[in-house]
Amino acid sequence: MEDKKIDALIIGAGHNGLVCAYYLAKAGLNVHIFERRHIVGGAAVTEEFHPGFRNSVASYTVSLLNPQVISDMKLKEYGLSVVKRPISNFLPINDTNYLKLGGGLERTQAEFRKFSEKDANRLPDYYDRIEAVADVLRDLSIKTPPNPKQGIKALMGAALQAWPIIKKGNQVHKDVYDLFTKSARSFLDSWFENEHIKAAFGFDAIVGNYASPNTPGSAYVLLHHVFGEVDGEKGAWGHAIGGMGAITQAMQQACMDVGVKITTNAPVKKVMVDNKKVTGIHLENGDEVNASKVISNVNPTLLYKKLIDQNDLDEEFNRSMDGYKSGSGTFRMNVALSELPDFTSLLGKDVGEHHQCGIVIAPTLDYMDQAFIDAKNYGW
Numbered sequence: 001m002e003d004k005k006i007d008a009l010i011i012g013a014g015h016n017g018l019v020c021a022y023y024l025a026k027a028g029l030n031v032h033i034f035e036r037r038h039i040v041g042g043a044a045v046t047e048e049f050h051p052g053f054r055n056s057v058a059s060y061t062v063s064l065l066n067p068q069v070i071s072d073m074k075l076k077e078y079g080l081s082v083v084k085r086p087i088s089n090f091l092p093i094n095d096t097n098y099l100k101l102g103g104g105l106e107r108t109q110a111e112f113r114k115f116s117e118k119d120a121n122r123l124p125d126y127y128d129r130i131e132a133v134a135d136v137l138r139d140l141s142i143k144t145p146p147n148p149k150q151g152i153k154a155l156m157g158a159a160l161q162a163w164p165i166i167k168k169g170n171q172v173h174k175d176v177y178d179l180f181t182k183s184a185r186s187f188l189d190s191w192f193e194n195e196h197i198k199a200a201f202g203f204d205a206i207v208g209n210y211a212s213p214n215t216p217g218s219a220y221v222l223l224h225h226v227f228g229e230v231d232g233e234k235g236a237w238g239h240a241i242g243g244m245g246a247i248t249q250a251m252q253q254a255c256m257d258v259g260v261k262i263t264t265n266a267p268v269k270k271v272m273v274d275n276k277k278v279t280g281i282h283l284e285n286g287d288e289v290n291a292s293k294v295i296s297n298v299n300p301t302l303l304y305k306k307l308i309d310q311n312d313l314d315e316e317f318n319r320s321m322d323g324y325k326s327g328s329g330t331f332r333m334n335v336a337l338s339e340l341p342d343f344t345s346l347l348g349k350d351v352g353e354h355h356q357c358g359i360v361i362a363p364t365l366d367y368m369d370q371a372f373i374d375a376k377n378y379g380w
Helices: 015-026 067-072 105-113 117-140 152-166 170-181 184-189 195-206 220-224 245-257 300-307 315-322 365-378
Strands: 008-011 031-034 046-050 053-056 082-084 089-092 098-101 238-240 261-263 268-274 277-283 288-290 293-296
Touching: 008 015, 008 277, 015 031, 015 067, 015 245, 046 245, 089 195, 098 105, 098 195, 105 117, 117 170, 117 220, 170 220, 184 195, 184 220, 184 365, 195 220, 195 365, 245 261, 268 300, 277 293, 300 315
Parallel strands: 008 031, 008 293, 031 261
Antiparallel strands: 046 053, 082 238, 089 098, 268 277, 277 288
């Protein structure tokens, strides 16, 4: 198989690959995606995990999908519907106590007052400070990062991109530094006194992250969780009707309608390189596909250690990839329940808002830390 008319070839039809394909096609390029599996979506898929039961089998909530992408790709017109969680998280603490996080500032403050008046009063300032940093970094995250190979030009570009942070003043500078260097525990200790309230926030620092709340740098993930939005509400999270696969199915249709070709069941065996220039791919079925541009939507270890011949890469780059760590950050289990959970601290099997949010079985930061230690020492 050979198609010399392909301008851009994309390995992998995850959501990032689909978004990339859409914008390239809108720019006038002839784009072809090759996907190993029988469906598109990568981790954003809805599949049957047990006969008669379907759900989002990997990623499971929506917030970090950029609203500009939703608008540009017209995903709502292709059927995407996202509903906001009524609250963010529910922490059953013991047989009589629980804590709900989210649903508005006043509601969350009322919940906090069950445990600490001081923490409830500090909450508005905490949100304001986190949001001030998030606003700056949210804009920065969609800009093209400077290329170090450009030397002085790259340094000038980095300075320009950092200017929004610089002009914010010393308080934002300090908060950025603290969030990127401190542990979640250290950062939360500086704000709150109650252990359950710290746990309500601390879970966001370790979910999907193979780390303890005591791990240096884990405070950043607190910031990560307020980056996104749902229907214009910053920091909100929601559920896609039909599961996460509804997002990528809408993306697939948007791509096809602008001329993107998508081939599934087409695992890539090798990326072809000629004189340090990528020229196309070899598929596992023996077909060869040429393209003037090849884009990867697979993880760096797979790309640089398996798909590209080591002799086609710089020695220093190969050395850096030898030390690149790529592993699972979570254990994910999909289960079918015969009925809704009936918590001793909040009785009732009828659908409640606490059934429609994150249910966190981790009442303290110490509990989370011990869970990490157990996972590290004994495995999942």
